Amino acid sequence: MVEVFAPRNIIVTGGCGFIGSNFVRYVVANHPGTHVTVLDKLTYAGNRENIAGLPRDRVELVVGDICDADLLDKIVPGHDAIVHYAAESHNDNSIADPEPFVRTNVEGTYRLLEAARRYDVRYHHISTDEVYGDLALDDPARFTEETPYRPSSPYSSTKAASDLLVRAWHRTYGVRATISNCSNNYGPYQHVEKFIPRQITNILTGVRPKLYGDGLNVRDWIHTDDHSSAVWTILTRGRIGETYLIGADGERNNLTVLRDILEMMGRNPDDFDWVRDRPGHDRRYAIDSTKLRTELGWTPGHTDFREGLRRTIAWYSENRQWWEKAKEATEARYEAQGR
Ligand code: NAD
Ligand code: TDX
Secondary structure (H helix, E strand, O other), X not given: OOOOOOOOEEEEEOOOOHHHHHHHHHHHHHOOOOEEEEEEOOOOOOOHHHHOOOOOOOEEXXXXXXXXXXXXXXXXXXXXXXXXXXXXXXHHHXXXXXXXXXHHHHHHHHHHHHHHHHOOOEEEEXXXXXXXXXXXXXXXXXXXXXXXXXXXXXXXXXXXXXHXXXXXXXXXXXXXXXXEEEOOEEOOOOOOOOHHHHHHHHHHOOOOOEEEOOXXXXXXXXXXXXXHHHHHHHHHHOOOOOEEEEOOOOEEEHHHHHHHHHHHOOOOOOOOEEEOOOOOOOOEOOEOOHHHHHHHOOOOOOOOHHHHHHHHHHHHHHOHHHHHHHHHHHHHHHHHHOO
């Protein structure tokens, strides 16, 4: 029998980032009995506007660092769960400067686990399919919960390290933890450094989109709202100590996605630049989410990728003030990397 946990008062770390803020909105819209405390350092990737306008009696923002143990001692007591999204999340940045990745992703997770242990709080850990490394384009296999860890980048290796800490803290100290590893998210509020928003905002600012390598790398796309519903399902009904993979059967290569964007925005499908490849670039990710679907009955709601992409393009077109400030600094970083 699957146990049901009904959280009343949760901490969402990284709740001012892309996926975290979409999760906060999801909880506010669908679970009226749950209060959310967002803990976010507001790095270059965090934006308080992402949760502005949500009811104050439902969502509180604490600006601070997950590595700050004293702060965790102040805010964790009184909460019944931590949902941990905060991270340095961008592969290209991790190649240019790995240090903040080690600190936030590894030390930050350690600090949160220690707080979860001290105050006996339920803990859900947000991770990525990148911990499993990559698959060949012609490999019939997809990642499952049994696939060995084989991360490639500084980013994915720090996420893998953090997952292993969670497993150890569960087994050794009995922390009531679950882990989810999700595939590539898309949707509103994604930072303009990431593939889909970068290409849309390039086109909107008259810059040619940039495709790495041969463009045939495959990502398994999921709408961020489906990630949110899956995390809620695992938080409330997942088995303690278990890992669940989250995916929506959305495999597509980068060239196809870019051509979709160009076509939907009324451009010539060849109107982009090929740029030098990312070092260590993972070839293909693919998730088998059978465990989550059969054990917990979860299904994705957004199964039409092109429709989701169209709505995402509309969101970036209608919310220029949200991304314009970050765009210039982001492109300056890419320029320095030759991408
Ligand atoms: P993001 O970069 O958009 O947001 C990260 C948030 O964490 C920001 O609000 C930032 O201010 C905050 N943060 C960073 N360091 C912090 C610190 N030390 N203390 C407190 N807050 C801090 O990231 P995202 O794309 O929304 O990813 C969120 C989580 O989901 C990450 O754990 C990531 O590994 C995981 N994930 C992402 C994807 C994806 O496709 N983007 C897929 C699978 C898993
Ligand atoms: O300009 C670009 N051109 C390009 O071809 C950018 C920014 C990316 N790419 C390629 C690289 C990847 O094959 O597009 C693909 C997607 O790139 P990103 O958006 O940087 O995502 P990825 O590296 O796949 O990682 C993402 O998914 C897993 C998230 O950033 C991670 O946080 C998550 O764990």
